[in-house]
Amino acid sequence: MAQSISSAQAGAISSGFLGGLGSDKATDFTPKESLTALIKVAGILIEKVGENLHQSAQVSSGALSDSFKVNNPSSTGKTIHLDIEALDYFDFQNKGVRGVRGGGSMGNYSFKSAFPSAEMVKSITAWIARGGASTSIISKPVSNLESKNKSISQYDHAFAVARSIKIHGIKGSGYLDKAIKIAQEYSQDVLGRALAIDIINALPKNLNDGNSNKR
Numbered sequence: 001m002a003q004s005i006s007s008a009q010a011g012a013i014s015s016g017f018l019g020g021l022g023s024d025k026a027t028d029f030t031p032k033e034s035l036t037a038l039i040k041v042a043g044i045l046i047e048k049v050g051e052n053l054h055q056s057a058q059v060s061s062g063a064l065s066d067s068f069k070v071n072n073p074s075s076t077g078k079t080i081h082l083d084i085e086a087l088d089y090f091d092f093q094n095k096g097v098r099g100v101r102g103g104g105s106m107g108n109y110s111f112k113s114a115f116p117s118a119e120m121v122k123s124i125t126a127w128i129a130r131g132g133a134s135t136s137i138i139s140k141p142v143s144n145l146e147s148k149n150k151s152i153s154q155y156d157h158a159f160a161v162a163r164s165i166k167i168h169g170i171k172g173s174g175y176l177d178k179a180i181k182i183a184q185e186y187s188q189d190v191l192g193r194a195l196a197i198d199i200i201n202a203l204p205k206n207l208n209d210g211n212s213n214k215r
Contacts (some may be wrong), residue, residue, distance in 0.1 A: 052175035096172025103169025116162035
């Protein structure tokens with residue numbers, strides 16, 4: 001399951017990035033706390049993604065959950081942002097996919113044909129092999145013909161499951177939307193405080209009150 005990013009990890013990432021970026025020389029402002037907090041928010045999002053996928057029983061190989069990663073921060077002008085990468089089908093399970101004969105979907109995804117591709121059948125076959133669906137267990141030695149028949153049976157089973165998915169669609173779980181909502185709630189609390197610390201740290205050590213009196 002995807003794991004959140006610890007405070008130490010977030011601090012190390014932000015320090016490494018800002019070390020190469022440097023501060024804003026005009027203001028001597030280095031947003032270390034803000035960037036660290038932003039990375040921690042991304043870690044919370046990834047952690048909740050894994051939990052939600054597991055709770056919605058949409059975890060098969062775990063590849064989707066494990067694919068969520070925080071990319072290195074980048075800077076455009078005075079804007080610092082993070083990218084979160086995932087497998088390209090990440091939103092199919094989030095929003096759902098409409099089948100050729102209907103089926104609920106919160107998004108605009110839909111299957112165009114009722115006939116599954118060879119790659120889809122292959123994936124379903126692997127899913128069945130991992131225990132995604134009930135299969136018969138043969139505990140005695142089998143002949144080549146019996147083994148071939150078993151292989152054909154597994155393919156037929158996988159094809160039937162894949163075709164059913166294409167016809168009836170995939171129901172969206174909202175696993176990502178729920179994770180984003182939690183991360184946003186968390187960010188409202190931590191980002192403001194982090195920015196305040198960065199601003200305080202950027203203030204000159206000796207302040208002038210306007211009357212040539214330093215404090």
